[in-house]
Amino acid sequence: MANNNNNSKNNNNNKMSYEEAGRKGGKTTSQNHDKEFYQEIGEKGGEATASNHDKEFYQEIGEKGGKNSSNSGNSSNSSRSRSNNSNNNSSNNG
Template sequence: MANNQNQGNMSREEAGRKGGEETSRKYDQEHFENIGQKGGETTSEKYDQEHFENIGQKGGETTSKDQDNNFYKDIGQKGGETTSEEHGQKHYQNIGQKGGETTSEKYGEEHYEKIGKKGGRNSGNGSSN
């Protein structure tokens, strides 16, 4: 049976921490990025998309059991603020323009005339189109 203590009365956890600190001093950021990328590539070759979908589903279910609505509101707020700070107003104008063009191409003029008439009837201005 393995002993959890090494020769100098150091716990396995402490020895692991010291080893990790030494490794981190020995290698630079690029080294860790390279081995992380290799690990990611190997993992993606080993497993199919369904595997990753399943673990993502399980993680999402676990998170939703452990967190309340405020958690999701908070992370959504933080994400929105970060995105806004990183991209600015021009970004939102561009994606709004692209979304409008795509929707227009998808539905066409007849669609907008139809929803415009419905909106006019429901606007409360007395119109009866």
């Protein structure tokens, strides 16, 4: 994979792709911040989403999530994990 990144840089006048820039930025951010940082920005994002959407929005995405979880036969562990996380989040927002 490293060779592909180098080749794409050479083909684009040594410019970094958006994908590579995002990966580097995410890695740097994760090295400079702890778990609490991510919890805080996640909470802010949740509050912003809640202020911009109504009950119907959450009903629709809940239905979509339920459909995706029930249709994904091979990922029962990941859907169970998502379910546990949403339960934890909803109890914290009480």
